[in-house]
Amino acid sequence: MSSYPEQSEDLLALLRDTLDGFSIQTDLDALDRISHNLKQLQTNRQTNIKNIQDDLKNLSNQLLTKKNLIDSIIEGETLEDRNAKREEKFKQELELNKNLKEINSTKQELSTNLNELLDEINDLNESYKTISNNSYIEQEDEENQVIILKLSVYKSFGISFDFKNNLIIIFNKKKNLSDFLKLDEEKFSDYFITNYIWDRI
Template sequence: MLGPEPQDLVYQTIESFETEPDLVILSRISDTIKQTEEKRQAKLDRLQQNISALEEQLAEAKAKLESLNHPSDVLKEQLSSLGKSPLDPNENTFQLMNTKSGELDSMKVALAKELTDIETQINQNHMTKMNLTKRKEELVAQKEQALAASVSENHNSSSMKISLFRSLGVHVDSTERADKIVIFDQKKNQTSVLDVDEKYSDYFISNYIWERL
């Protein structure tokens, strides 16, 4: 009796295998591959979006840098108003600002020196004024003392009084009738004349002269 056909034996062998677990595993592997591919694609999409955003930022930065390298007319006008030197058309914004900054620093140093010189001159003038004021007060005191001493010591001496008046810069004209005292007031630009008379007291004559010196 002949045995089963080889083909039937093959089918019987295949049917005896447990293929269901393998099919489940293959299905899971397929799902995993699909999910991995989807995640990979999603990540690639996000990366592409980030790259696009970075490219836009880079383009904006380049545009800003380009605008800084080529200063605007408004900026040129503002920089031209600072200092005296003209702008170099070949310099970019940073170079122009550095140039003007250096020029302004030099101007500040020069102004500080000029201010110091002015303050020194003011102090010197103040000291000179104080010295002159003190000297004037001393001369006034000396004149008052000399006038008072002369009047008290020589109240009956006309010649001594005339000599004193002349020493004070008063011009005395002597005539046959009487002596005339001529006083020129520099402040008022006028001349005063007093005829010396015996009826005038020394105090009156002294005050008259002193008020017009």
């Protein structure tokens, strides 16, 4: 049976032999390489993340720029359309005012002409009464010829006269309708009579 000191020596010899079988430097070099690779991977990862973030930021800026450009174009077109509509409306108002002035001027001119016609009608009425009282019409008489001529002109406008009943007869050729205005029932103003005739011829 071996003694305790001998067993201890054997154990120490075994440990020395075991340690002699390991290469400490080689293991340390391997650990250094592993550490270096891990650091490199971490660096690469951070670099990639930063690049991706930068790309996202650039894309975001580009998207915002394009959106602002589109909004600006839309707003610009809307403003242009509004200005065009406003200008067109202004032109239409000017044209309408011009037409209204022309219509009023024409109506005033026609009213004046009709007033003159009414005066002549009164003259013709008096002349007709005079001729009727004399019970004859002398065709050779120049004054009577003028009266007949004027009556023919009025008739061409659709205006005729019933002197016996004090009626003005207005015939509208387009509507094929006749209107009557009796002068002795009421005292009509010249303005009323003028508009009455003008609205119906």
